[in-house]
Structure formats: structure tokens, C-alpha cells
Amino acid sequence: MIRPTNRVPVSGLRGHLGRTVTICGWVRTLRLQGRMQFAVIRDHTGMVQVTHRRGGPGDALEAALESLTAESAVRITGTVTANPIVKLGGLEVVPESIEVLGRAETPLPIDERTGPEQRLDWRFLDVRLRPEARLAYAVQTTLEQGMREYAYAAGCVEMHTPKLMGTASESGAEVFRLDYFGRSAYLAQSPQFYKQMAVAAGIDRVFEIGPVFRAEPSFTSRHATEFTGVDVELGWIGGVSEVMAFEEDMLAHALARVADAHADAIGEHFGVEVTVPKTPFPRVTMAEAREILRRGGWDPAGAKADLDPAGERGIAAHVRAETGHDFVFVTDYPASVRPFYHMRPAGRPDLTCSFDLLWKGLEITTGAQREHRYDVLLRQAAEKGMGTGPLRDYLDCFRYGCPPHGGLGMGLGRVLMVLLGLDSIREVTFLFRGPNRLSP
Amino acid sequence: MIRPTNRVPVSGLRGHLGRTVTICGWVRTLRLQGRMQFAVIRDHTGMVQVTHRRGGPGDALEAALESLTAESAVRITGTVTANPIVKLGGLEVVPESIEVLGRAETPLPIDERTGPEQRLDWRFLDVRLRPEARLAYAVQTTLEQGMREYAYAAGCVEMHTPKLMGTASESGAEVFRLDYFGRSAYLAQSPQFYKQMAVAAGIDRVFEIGPVFRAEPSFTSRHATEFTGVDVELGWIGGVSEVMAFEEDMLAHALARVADAHADAIGEHFGVEVTVPKTPFPRVTMAEAREILRRGGWDPAGAKADLDPAGERGIAAHVRAETGHDFVFVTDYPASVRPFYHMRPAGRPDLTCSFDLLWKGLEITTGAQREHRYDVLLRQAAEKGMGTGPLRDYLDCFRYGCPPHGGLGMGLGRVLMVLLGLDSIREVTFLFRGPNRLSP
Numbered sequence: 005m006i007r008p009t010n011r012v013p014v015s016g017l018r019g020h021l022g023r024t025v026t027i028c029g030w031v032r033t034l035r036l037q038g039r040m041q042f043a044v045i046r047d048h049t050g051m052v053q054v055t056h057r058r059g060g061p062g063d064a065l066e067a068a069l070e071s072l073t074a075e076s077a078v079r080i081t082g083t084v085t086a087n088p089i090v091k092l093g094g095l096e097v098v099p100e101s102i103e104v105l106g107r108a109e110t111p112l113p114i115d116e117r118t119g120p121e122q123r124l125d126w127r128f129l130d131v132r133l134r135p136e137a138r139l140a141y142a143v144q145t146t147l148e149q150g151m152r153e154y155a156y157a158a159g160c161v162e163m164h165t166p167k168l169m170g171t172a173s174e175s176g177a178e179v180f181r182l183d184y185f186g187r188s189a190y191l192a193q194s195p196q197f198y199k200q201m202a203v204a205a206g207i208d209r210v211f212e213i214g215p216v217f218r219a220e221p222s223f224t225s226r227h228a229t230e231f232t233g234v235d236v237e238l239g240w241i242g243g244v245s246e247v248m249a250f251e252e253d254m255l256a257h258a259l260a261r262v263a264d265a266h267a268d269a270i271g272e273h274f275g276v277e278v279t280v281p282k283t284p285f286p287r288v289t290m291a292e293a294r295e296i297l298r299r300g301g302w303d304p305a306g307a308k309a310d311l312d313p314a315g316e317r318g319i320a321a322h323v324r325a326e327t328g329h330d331f332v333f334v335t336d337y338p339a340s341v342r343p344f345y346h347m348r349p350a351g352r353p354d355l356t357c358s359f360d361l362l363w364k365g366l367e368i369t370t371g372a373q374r375e376h377r378y379d380v381l382l383r384q385a386a387e388k389g390m391g392t393g394p395l396r397d398y399l400d401c402f403r404y405g406c407p408p409h410g411g412l413g414m415g416l417g418r419v420l421m422v423l424l425g426l427d428s429i430r431e432v433t434f435l436f437r438g439p440n441r442l443s444p
Numbered sequence: 445m446i447r448p449t450n451r452v453p454v455s456g457l458r459g460h461l462g463r464t465v466t467i468c469g470w471v472r473t474l475r476l477q478g479r480m481q482f483a484v485i486r487d488h489t490g491m492v493q494v495t496h497r498r499g500g501p502g503d504a505l506e507a508a509l510e511s512l513t514a515e516s517a518v519r520i521t522g523t524v525t526a527n528p529i530v531k532l533g534g535l536e537v538v539p540e541s542i543e544v545l546g547r548a549e550t551p552l553p554i555d556e557r558t559g560p561e562q563r564l565d566w567r568f569l570d571v572r573l574r575p576e577a578r579l580a581y582a583v584q585t586t587l588e589q590g591m592r593e594y595a596y597a598a599g600c601v602e603m604h605t606p607k608l609m610g611t612a613s614e615s616g617a618e619v620f621r622l623d624y625f626g627r628s629a630y631l632a633q634s635p636q637f638y639k640q641m642a643v644a645a646g647i648d649r650v651f652e653i654g655p656v657f658r659a660e661p662s663f664t665s666r667h668a669t670e671f672t673g674v675d676v677e678l679g680w681i682g683g684v685s686e687v688m689a690f691e692e693d694m695l696a697h698a699l700a701r702v703a704d705a706h707a708d709a710i711g712e713h714f715g716v717e718v719t720v721p722k723t724p725f726p727r728v729t730m731a732e733a734r735e736i737l738r739r740g741g742w743d744p745a746g747a748k749a750d751l752d753p754a755g756e757r758g759i760a761a762h763v764r765a766e767t768g769h770d771f772v773f774v775t776d777y778p779a780s781v782r783p784f785y786h787m788r789p790a791g792r793p794d795l796t797c798s799f800d801l802l803w804k805g806l807e808i809t810t811g812a813q814r815e816h817r818y819d820v821l822l823r824q825a826a827e828k829g830m831g832t833g834p835l836r837d838y839l840d841c842f843r844y845g846c847p848p849h850g851g852l853g854m855g856l857g858r859v860l861m862v863l864l865g866l867d868s869i870r871e872v873t874f875l876f877r878g879p880n881r882l883s884p
Contacts, residue, residue, distance in 0.1 A: 011680065028680045028847065030646070030845055031845075046646070047646075047648070048646055048647065048648040073845075075844050075845040076845045077845040077846060077847040079680075105680075105816070105847050105848055106816055106817070106842070106845045106846040106847055106848075107845065108843070108844040108845035109843050109844060112844060113844075126840075127641070127645070128641045128642075128644040128645040128841055129645075129844055130645075131642075131645035131646065131647070132644070132645045132646040137645075138601075138645070138646055138647055141601045141602070141603060141647060142601055144601075144602065145596065145600075145601050145602040148602055149592065149596065149602075152589065152592075156585065156589065160585075161578075161581045161582055161584075161585050162581070162584060162585040162588055162589075163581060163874055164653075164655065164672040164856070164874070165874060165875060166655075166670055166875045166877050167607070167655050167657075167670060168657070168669065168670050168877050168882060169882065169883075170882030170883040171883075180622050180623065180624065180629075181622060181623050182620050182621060182622035182623070182631070183620065183621050183622070184620065184659075184669075184882065185659075185661065185879050185880075187882075189620075189882055191622070198874070198875060201567070201568045201875070201884065202568075202571075202874065204568040204572070205567070205568040205569075205570075205571035205572045205577075205578070205874075206470065206486070206487075206488055206571065206572040206578055207488065207571070207578055207581060208487070208488040213604075214654060214655065215604065215606075215607050215654065215655065217607075217608070219624075219625075221625065229608065229624075230606055230607060230608050232604040240451065240468045240519075240545075376545070376546055377546070397883050397884035398884075400566075400884070401568055401884075402546070403548070403549050404515050404548040404549060404552060404553075404569055405470055405471075405513075405515040405516045405517040405546045405547065405548035406517060406546040407468065407517040407545050407546055408545055408546075416604075434603055434604070434605060434638070434642065434645075435605060435606045435638060435641070437606050437608050439625050440625075442608060442609065442610030442624060442627075442629055443609075443610040443611075443837050444641065444837035444838075444840070444841075
């Protein structure tokens with residue numbers, strides 16, 4: 005058995021000049037000429053040329069190369085040789101053995117001209133063929149790990165809250181229902197109720213990265229029926245501003261890690277500069293935002309209580325022009341557009357202690373201080389016309405000493421979209437799920 | 445607003461002797477005597493006594509303490525005072541202000557005599573009342589982070605694979621079905637197919653921690669319908685032994701981190717010593733295991749192809765006696781008890797390149813090298829009587845150059861159970877889900 009310790013990643017070949025090594029990867033291209041045979045091999049770290057001079061009848065290597073197909077998985081042992089005329093780093097591997105570990109059928113089902121839906125059908129090939137698609141997951145790994153690093157240093161505990169719920173959270177719309185041993189269960193739209201429960205359980209600060217599910221028939225570039233949420237909940241806060249401060253510091257920390265690890269690669273593959281944002285981020289109240297937008301002709305009827313995507317882009321452009329900042333917290337959303345459990349500022353029952361965070365005009369987070377006073381919560385639920393029956397487990401959390409708390413939910417895919425300058429969440433999701441897409 | 449920067453955790457009070465601080469926590473006990481009032485306050489770091497000498501009529505503090513209820517959430521400002529006769533660390537807080545942030549109703553719905561099911565009904569209180577229950581999540585955080593640290597250093601990329609599938613994986617039994625915009629979707633029993641897809645996509649090594657769902661009507665202490673899985677998939681392996689080597693090194697690394705951070709607390713609260721296991725772990729083939737067990741009277745009819753829980757405990761006891769080791773890999777499971785996609789050793793179609801990892805007699809992992817050759821996979825699926833229709837997306841992955849690969853799935857809750865010496869997975873799961881439990 006060849007052990008991976010013998011395998012040299014393509015990016016490390018320069019350190020083995022003149023030595024015999026084993027490389028493992030896929031056949032990207034083949035060029036079979038009269039005297040010479042060339043194959044370009046791609047692994048997860050780069051591409052290298054394999055060069056063989058034909059030996060004529062009986063040359064097993066010649067025959068092996070002749071019968072290769074594009075995207076076959078191969079293991080090649082050979083000598084790393086400097087050759088200044090080779091484009092891929094001035095290196096080539098002169099093979100001694102070629103082993104096909106997984107033969108690819110021909111032709112491949114996708115190529116450069118394939119449309120986006122068919123590329124999703126063959127996502128594993130789509131991602132394999134495009135180094136930048138794989139880079140997105142390396143960036144995701146660093147980004148998440150940077151957020152965890154910040155959160156744990158700040159006292160968070162990692163929780164895994166259930167995705168199966170006995171009652172539909174919130175309104176019941178946009179929730180997936182499933183068969184559960186003869187009854188119904190529902191998929192969590194957010195870990196929010198459970199992370200609040202953890203705060204009530206004495207877990208001071210909660211961190212979770214996990215799937216969330218939305219039965220929304222939305223077909224936009226930024227919606228999915230299943231996506232990865234980054235959730236934080238902070239106990240004993242003095243106000244929602246603490247949640248915003250936590251988020252901006254966490255993002256700045258994580259983006260600094262991404263810049264350290266991937267700025268060059270992101271620049272090369274996506275043409276985007278990774279900027280570590282200054283803190284604090286600009287803040288604008290919803291009332292101010294509407295005022296600013298209306299001066300620019302947005303919502304001339306004055307009918308919109310919430311920002312639509314055009315409004316989000318408009319306020320982001322304004323803040324960018326005024327401050328040079330790409331992030332902005334929009335705060336104090338009207339109670340009419342926020343759920344019953346958002347806390348309201350003292351004396352302003354029409355507003356909530358809430359925020360959205362926009363990055364380059366895209367909403368990446370919703371957060372709030374939650375109402376923790378049982379009587380106020382009951383009143384606000386009644387005001388929104390909600391029956392307390394399905395909310396019983398949630399409401400019970402507030403009857404036995406619940407501290408003030410607040411938190412945020414961030415869409416990881418949206419953060420990646422903006423970070424990499426991509427147009428669609430489909431591009432950063434390994435296997436996208438939408439109303440019309442459940443496969444592969 | 446009081447900002448958390450002013451808040452001192454109870455464990456940090458000693459550093460503030462003689463100073464005025466604010467503590468936030470829950471009223472654990474009240475002792476209201478003729479001249480003195482005592483309250484013990486618990487936060488996420490410990491407990492401290494608050495001591496007040498009654499001032500008589502007009503003493504607002506006296507009135508505040510008099511009206512407190514157990515488990516109310518309070519914020520208390522006062523002076524940290526040394527008092528050697530106080531049991532809780534020889535410290536007390538002499539209050540200047542007492543604020544009730546969340547009043548608890550009386551009586552509490554659970555106490556020390558409450559049975560396990562009702563404790564689960566009031567899980568947030570159950571966890572709040574027991575410091576060791578909260579310790580489990582701090583340990584979980586360190587354990588996970590230790591595993592990630594190892595996995596990333598070893599070249600893994602963190603993936604979030606979909607939990608919604610268009611077809612039922614494997615046999616279709618034990619899979620939850622849900623309504624998905626007028627059709628059916630299924631909840632993933634494991635990220636396995638998708639992490640294999642990621643390897644086929646050129647993501648060399650895959651790491652994921654996320655929920656997995658099993659529609660199994662099991663009521664044992666080690667089963668749940670939703671639990672947290674730790675999944676790894678390694679591309680380009682030379683054999684399944686590489687997967688086992690990865691796992692034992694990852695566990696040893698993560699357990700060393702746990703020992704560093706929590707050995708004392710785990711000893712104190714659970715009476716368990718955290719041992720960092722030596723590597724390599726002992727290995728025993730399934731054939732050897734059966735042989736050993738039968739000598740001890742297990743399965744006298746010779747009818748069992750797989751280990752039952754008694755067999756797992758028996759082989760663990762044997763290995764422990766022979767080697768002193770608490771871990772053992774049981775390898776080479778018969779093909780009859782393993783799924784079609786497990787690779788079989790050359791010339792032994794009756795066996796698989798697979799393993800389980802037992803820790804103190806409990807199965808915590810199943811792993812295998814996967815069959816990556818399309819034709820062999822088709823043959824093995826047919827042999828198991830499986831139609832290829834629902835497997836189409838899976839099988840297509842192997843048609844265009846799939847390298848050898850293998851991986852493992854570990855139950856995080858089971859690892860925690862054994863690590864903390866607990867009897868049931870319910871104890872380490874924040875909100876347990878079983879056939880009869882979907883709430884809170």
C-alpha cells in the first residue's frame with residue numbers, strides 16, 4: 005500500500021527537485037504528440053505537468069498515457085525535474101509509474117459552456133474543475149474558525165440545539181413539517197428559542213454553527229431552503245448594543261484571519277481585496293435610514309416600514325459615501341415588522357431593540373435583545389395575535405428567573421458571498437437546496 | 445445601562461477584595477434570620493454568599509432580600525469582604541443594591557427528588573441547578589475544538605453538507621420523511637454520501653460536525669433520533685488503517701486538550717479521571733473478537749455475525765485486561781452486516797475494510813474505506829438487492845474519476861458519555877430527542 009506520507013502535494017514539488025516522488029490527482033489535460041506525451045495533473049494544491057518521451061512498442065508508460073482520460077484519478081511516481089520552458093512553475097515530473105485509481109468516462113457531462121443548473125447537477129465535477137470553488141471552502145474553514153476563536157475567548161460555549169421541534173416555531177408558515185412516529189415534527193428555522201433556553205439554563209454565552217431550514221418559496225440569489233447559520237446568544241446584557249459590539253469584533257477578528265491566510269488567493273481567483281473592517285461599524289436607526297432613502301426618492305408613498313433590498317443597497321451606498329465603511333448596523337426596527345419576542349425600548353412600544361447588519365448592501369445578520377419579562381412577553385404575543393399554546397415551552401423559560409439577553413443569527417453563505425464578491429449563494433454552498441432543488 | 449465589563453464573575457471575586465463590584469446570577473438559597481439575611485448567588489463560574497445585617501423598617505435592602513425567590517435572576521452590587529467562617533471560599537459580598545432582573549415563580553417545578561423525564565421537561569432549570577450539567581458543555585466545546593485543531597492541521601476542510609435529501613439514503617428505513625413543496629424530502633442519517641462527494645470534488649480531506657437524524661424507535665440509553673455527528677472523510681488513502689490512525693491521533697489530541705482544561709473539574713464533579721490514551725490503539729479483527737468472546741461463553745449458538753452490546757463490553761474487558769487500554773478498534777466486519785458501499789479486502793468478498801471504535805465497551809465510531817470503483821459498487825449494490833434508481837446521484841460520483849477514500853462517523857454524545865462516566869446520552873444532550881420526546 006502506498007501511504008499518504010509518500011505523497012507530495014503539487015504545491016510542495018519544488019522542495020523535491022531531482023528526487024522521486026508520488027503525486028495523486030486528476031488528469032486535467034492530455035497532449036499526446038508524435039514524440040512526446042504531456043499530461044497536466046491537478047490536485048487540491050495546484051497543477052503540474054507530467055512529461056514522457058515515447059519509447060515505442062512495449063513502452064508501458066506510453067500505453068498508460070495513451071489510454072488516460074480527462075479527470076481520471078491517477079497516482080504517478082516520477083522524478084521532479086526543472087524545465088524552464090514548462091509554464092506551470094518551470095517544473096515537470098518524469099514518470100516511472102502511472103496507476104489509474106479511478107477511470108473517468110468520456111465525455112464529461114459538463115464543460116465551460118454548461119449552464120448553472122446543470123453545473124449544480126454535477127456539482128462534484130463543477131467544484132473539482134474550478135480551483136476557486138474549492139478555495140471558497142478553505143476560506144469558509146478559516147472564517148468559521150476565526151469566529152469560534154473570538155467567541156470562545158469571549159466566554160461562549162458551543163451548543164448543538166435540536167433541529168427537530170414538537171411545535172412550529174413562530175407563525176408556522178415557512179416551516180417544514182415531517183412525520184415523526186405517527187405525529188408531526190417541524191424543522192427549526194433558527195436555533196433561537198433553544199439558545200435562549202441555554203442562557204436561561206445558566207450557560208452564559210452560547211455559540212452555534214449549524215443548519216437552519218426555511219420552507220420559503222424564494223428563488224432569489226440570496227435565499228436557500230437550508231443554509232448554515234452562525235448563532236450567538238449573550239446572557240446578562242445591558243442592552244442590544246453589546247450584541248452589536250460582539251458581532252463587529254467577531255467579524256473583524258475572523259476577517260483578519262481570512263486576510264492572513266487567503267488574501268492573495270482571493271485576490272487572484274476572485275479579484276476581490278479582503279479588507280479588515282474598522283470597529284465600531286457605523287450605526288443608523290431605521291427612522292434615519294428611511295429619511296435618508298426618501299430624500300433619494302425611495303418609497304415615495306412612504307408606505308414601507310421595512311427596508312427592501314433596494315433600500316438596503318441605498319443605505320449602504322449612503323454610509324459608504326459618508327464614512328467609507330462597507331458595514332452598517334440598521335437599528336430600532338419598528339415593532340410592526342419584528343417578532344413578538346423582540347424587546348422594545350422603554351417608552352417606545354412602536355420600536356424594537358433590534359438590528360440588521362448590512363455588508364455592501366446585503367443583509368447578513370438579524371439580531372435583537374429579547375424580551376425576558378414573562379408578563380411583557382405574554383402581552384406582546386397577544387398583541388401579535390399569537391396563541392400561547394404552541395409557545396408554552398418557550399414561555400415557560402421566562403417564569404423561573406430569566407436574565408436579560410440578546411443575540412444574533414448570521415447567514416454564513418451570505419458572508420462568503422460578499423467576501424468573495426459572488427452573485428449567488430449557490431456559488432458558495434457546496435450542495436444548494438432550493439424549492440426546486442433537492443439533489444444531488 | 446450596566447455593561448458586562450462591570451460584572452465580575454463569581455470565580456474572580458477574590459481579586460476584588462475590599463472593592464465594590466457587580467455580580468449577576470441566580471438566587472440559589474435564602475436564609476432569612478432574625479438579625480442577618482443570607483443569600484447564595486450562583487453564576488456560571490461558581491457560588492458566593494451575600495450577607496446583609498437587617499436595618500429594620502425603611503431598609504430597602506432588607507425588604508429586597510425578604511421578597512427574593514429561589515432562582516430569581518438578580519444583579520447585586522456590593523463590597524467583596526473576606527470572612528473566614530463563610531464556607532464558600534471565605535468570601536462574602538455585602539450588598540449596596542439588589543435588582544431583580546427576572547423573578548422566579550414559586551415553587552419551582554423540579555427539585556432533587558424529580559424523576560428523569562420531568563427533569564427533561566424542565567431541562568433549562570435542570571441544567572441551571574446542576575453545575576456538572578453545564579460543565580458537560582464546556583467540555584464539549586474543548587473536545588470539539590481539539591478535534592478541529594487536529595483535523596485542520598492535518599489538512600481537513602470544514603464542510604456543511606445538506607440535511608435535506610431528495611431520496612432516502614441507504615435502505616429507506618429509519619429515515620424521516622418531510623413535505624417539501626408538494627413532494628417528499630428526507631433527513632440525512634449521516635453526511636456520508638455528501639462528504640464522499642466532496643472528496644470526489646477535489647476537497648482532499650473533509651471535516652464536519654453537525655446533526656444527524658435516525659427514525660429508529662430505540663429507547664436505549666445510547667440512542668437518540670437526533671444527535672451530533674463528527675464526520676471525517678479522507679481522500680487518496682492507501683487503506684482503512686489510515687482512517688484509524690487519523691482517528692486515534694485526533695482523539696488523543698482532543699482528550700489532551702480536555703485534560704488540560706477540565707481534568708480537575710471533571711474529577712470533582714463526575715469522579716472520573718481524564719486519561720490521554722496512548723496511540724496506536726489496540727486492534728482486533730471481528731473474527732478474533734468472536735473467537736475470544738466465544739471462549740467466554742458469548743453466543744453459544746455461533747449465530748451472531750455482529751457484536752451486540754454485551755459482546756462489545758466483553759471484548760473491551762478482554763482488551764483492557766490484556767493491554768490496559770480503554771480503546772479498541774474492531775476491524776474487518778463481515779460484508780453481511782455492513783452496507784454495500786464498504787470496500788472489501790482483495791480476495792475476501794465476505795469481509796469489509798471497516799472498523800468500529802469502542803471506548804470502555806461503547807461503540808463511538810463506525811468507519812470504513814469506501815468502494816470507489818463504479819463497477820464494483822454496482823455489483824455490491826445488486827448483491828444487497830438495492831435498486832440503483834434512488835442511488836443515481838451517489839453512483840454518478842464514481843463515474844468520472846473517484847480516488848480511493850475512507851472516513852468515519854463519531855457520535856459526539858457517546859464520546860462525552862464515556863468521558864464523563866455518565867449512564868445515558870440524555871445527560872450530555874442539551875435537549876434530547878427520542879421517539880417519545882420532541883420537547884421542549
